[in-house]
Structures are given as C-alpha cells and as structure tokens.
Amino acid sequence: MEKFERRRDRFDLFNGMDSAAVNICFPLELPDFRPWCKQEGLAPFHVLLFAVLRSVLKVENFRYRLLDGEVFRIDRLRPSFTAINQHNDLNFALFDWSDNLREFVARGVAAREQASNMERLNTAYASLGLREAKEQVFITCIPWLAFTSIQHPSASIAHPDIPSLAWGKFRDGAPGRLELPFSVQAHHGFVDGFHIHQLASTIAAELEAIISPAA
Structure with missing residues (x-):
C-alpha cells in the first residue's frame, strides 16, 4: 500500500466530492485476435475478458477498494459479466477464476449459459461477504453498438470504488488490428487518466502474448 499512501491526499480530495467517479470512453486499439480465436475454437468475448481482468490485476491502482472508510488492495478477482436471457433481459454471469485461458473460457461460457437460462435475476453475488464483493x-x-459515451449505475455515487468496464462493437482497424469502444469508470482517488492509459496498453500486450507463438 506504499504506492497508495503517496496519493492519499488525492484520494481525500476526490473522496470528499459528491461523485468521486472518473469515466472515460475511448476507441481501444488491439491486435486482431479474432482469427486466432477461430483457429483455437475460443469465444473472442471470453478471451478478451481474460486479458482485461489479468490487466486489471497488473495495474495496481485498479486493485484498491474502500470498506468501512478504509482503503485496501485486493489480491484476486471474481469474474462476472452481464448476459441476456431468452427474453432479452439483463442477467449476471459469475464464475471462479482460472489462470488457464481455456479453463477460464470454459467456465465463462458455462456461466453465460446458466445466466441466459434464468428468468429471474441471478443474485448469487448477494451471498458474498462485504470484502469478497469488493473482489469484483x-x-x-x-456488441451491437459503437457507443461514444456511457453512464454506469453505481450503488454509491460518492464511493465508486469497484471499477466498471464496458466495451462495444468490434470494427476493423489497420491491418492486423481492430478497434472497439471501451469505457472505464473508477474512483478518481485511485485512478487517473494515466492509469486508464496503462490499462489499455496492458490489455493490448496481454492479447499479443496470447496470440503470439511461443518462443
């Protein structure tokens, strides 16, 4: 937490505001990993989710959380994402982490199928303890929209310490590249624009490592 203590005065500044959230939408440029996913039989969404969450853990500022007025750093993530059910209503898919890409994707696909087949809202997250819930x-x-802005709901607009990430429709970029609209909302006491840049760069590097042949 030494790194956080160096910016505690920034945290105090933003945490005292009516809304401490910073929200940036931008076109995220990535290596085009879709051909690799097709070759390997892996769903692009879940491969990207794997790269995104690994990147969150690598950029320390996205690991800070707030509980009972105290700041702490999470050491793990509990993967979850939104899905739609058979009536095109939103639901939540939750599953356990795996460091193995194929196992991660398999668990994510199974969680999506489970959430998609539920009429009622999946409230499994409600069984998590307060600290466990912060590991999200x-x-x-x-995927249908190339959005240019987004407003994420927040249980407490004053303390949006759990980051909210969103992405939209893929589009072809330069040869071997793709672009997609990407949104990052986080607590400004923890995250600045530079850290969002770091996250974007790390996601691209993670995908490059996944699709590049082993040396």
Missing part, C-alpha cells in the same frame, strides 16, 4: 470488476459488453 463490473463488466458489460454491448
């Missing part, structure tokens, strides 16, 4: 990052994908 809120993920939503809107």
Whole structure:
C-alpha cells in the first residue's frame, strides 16, 4: 500500500466530492485476435475478458477498494459479466477464476449459459461477504453498438470504488488490428487518466502474448 499512501491526499480530495467517479470512453486499439480465436475454437468475448481482468490485476491502482472508510488492495478477482436471457433481459454471469485461458473460457461460457437460462435475476453475488464483493470488476459488453459515451449505475455515487468496464462493437482497424469502444469508470482517488492509459496498453500486450507463438 506504499504506492497508495503517496496519493492519499488525492484520494481525500476526490473522496470528499459528491461523485468521486472518473469515466472515460475511448476507441481501444488491439491486435486482431479474432482469427486466432477461430483457429483455437475460443469465444473472442471470453478471451478478451481474460486479458482485461489479468490487466486489471497488473495495474495496481485498479486493485484498491474502500470498506468501512478504509482503503485496501485486493489480491484476486471474481469474474462476472452481464448476459441476456431468452427474453432479452439483463442477467449476471459469475464464475471462479482460472489462470488457464481455456479453463477460464470454459467456465465463462458455462456461466453465460446458466445466466441466459434464468428468468429471474441471478443474485448469487448477494451471498458474498462485504470484502469478497469488493473482489469484483463490473463488466458489460454491448456488441451491437459503437457507443461514444456511457453512464454506469453505481450503488454509491460518492464511493465508486469497484471499477466498471464496458466495451462495444468490434470494427476493423489497420491491418492486423481492430478497434472497439471501451469505457472505464473508477474512483478518481485511485485512478487517473494515466492509469486508464496503462490499462489499455496492458490489455493490448496481454492479447499479443496470447496470440503470439511461443518462443
């Protein structure tokens, strides 16, 4: 937490505001990993989710959380994301982490199928303890839209310490590249624009490592 203590005065500044959230939407440029996913039989959404969550853990500022007025750093993530059910209503998919990409994707696909087959809202997250619930990052994908802005709901607008990430419709970029609209909402006491840049760069590097042949 030494790194956080260096910016505690920034935290105190933003945490005292009516809304401490910073929300940036931008076109995220990535290596085009879709051909690799097709070759490997893996769903692009879940491969990207794996890269995104691994990147969140690598950029320390996205690991800070707030509980009972105290700041702490999470050491793990509980993957979750939004899905739609058979009536096109939103639901939540939750599953256990795996460091193995194929196992992670398999668990994510199974969680999506479970959430998609539920009429009622999946409230499994409600069984988590207060500290366990902080081990989340809120993920939503809107694959039909190339959005340019987004407003995420927040249980407490004054303390949006759990980051909310969203991405939209893929589009072709330069040869071998793709772009997608990407949104990051986080507590400004923890995260600045530079850290969002770090997250974007780390996601691209993670995907490059996944699709590149082993040396």
